[in-house]
Amino acid sequence: MAAATEREKAEKKRLQAFLGEILRVGAIKGFQYFTLYLRGREELLCSIINELKPESGVPLSTHISTEKSSELPLNKSSLMLSIGTQQRLSGLAHMNIGLPPASPSDKEITPVAPDQTLFLIAGYARYNCPYVWIRSHHHRLVNLTHASSADKDNPLKLNATNNWGREEIHLWDILAELVHLCTVPAPRNPFALDLVYFQQLPLADRVTSTGAMVWLLQQILKSSGNKEYTGKVFEDLHDVTKLHFHSMQQWAREKLPQQQQQQQQQRPAGGGYRPGVQRGPTAVYGY
Incomplete structure (x- = not known):
């Protein structure tokens, strides 16, 4: 029992550190491939460009990652957590509840450009670890042809979130993986300025x-x-x-x-010290 309590405390401490990263990083702008929008204490929206475009006079090959990009769209089973896995992780299998976001993607009100995809990164206290959900352009990333509308709100199967309990994972690890997933071809430096x-x-x-x-x-x-x-x-x-x-x-x-x-303008007239000038009570206090 004591060991379980200590483990829970450690997990909560890690999640609090992650939420601190969301608060500190969420307002930072100036990246080439993505833009962040802080939404509350537990949620961060990330808009990522879909296609890597060449710069004037610079070969595109100099910016492409050597790691092979995935061919989109991916199968649902390879990109999203299954409902069975979600129920096991949430502990709410008896209620048929998985790991949904606070609001469905159909209710997302954040405007998204046609050439970008929106993601939700959240560290909900009830899940005790971070997850990521697609919020726009689902069919570009995952094949949902024969899926139900609820499948759009399945969390992504990312290395960063999967390894949360085994490795030290930071917000920027998730951002790097999302850029590599979303942008085609994948850029060598996801944090390019x-x-x-x-x-x-x-x-x-x-x-x-x-x-x-x-x-x-x-x-x-x-x-x-x-x-x-x-x-x-x-x-x-x-x-x-x-x-x-x-x-x-x-x-x-x-x-x-x-x-x-x-x-200098705020300094009172005659209030400054002048060498060689004797100043008595009248000069100092005005009487």
Whole structure:
């Protein structure tokens, strides 16, 4: 009994750490292949581009992952958890309840571009671990020809979520796997940055946004090990760090003189110290 209690505490602690990652990462923008939308404490929406397009003057082959992409759509059994597995994991087989999201995908109100697919990443306390659901363009990813409408809300069978109980899994592990699944051909670096996005931000926003991205890329590198994208993430970290400090210097040059001028204007007349001038009570206190 004591061992089970300790295990439950450890699982809850891990889930809380994952929810903390959702809160910290959910507002960060500036990726090339996906966009995040924070929705509540337990849910994160992720919109991922469907097709990798070549950049001007850059061969597409330089951005393609060496790992073979899956041919879409996949069979339901290979991409989604079966209802039997869901009921076993949820512990609600006696009620015929699996692992549904908080709301069905048919009720999803988040607008999605035609060339993107929306996913829901959630760490519901009742499941005690994270799961991912497709929220749009289901038929592009999975063959649901002979499936019921309820099958659209089956959670995905991902390596990251399957290994949750055995390995240290972070939010960015799930994001990397989703990009590799959704984008064709799969990009070599799922976390590639859109530096133009940062450069076009107002100065104050650029300082905070690049600072947040620097933190996130550092976290990815700390836990990624020797992944295929590690080197590319390091290159992007170098570029965004350089932009961050350049923006900080620019902000200091523009803002510090203004602050000094405001301080001088707010300083009371005659209240400053002048060397060689004797100041008695009348001069200081006005009597």
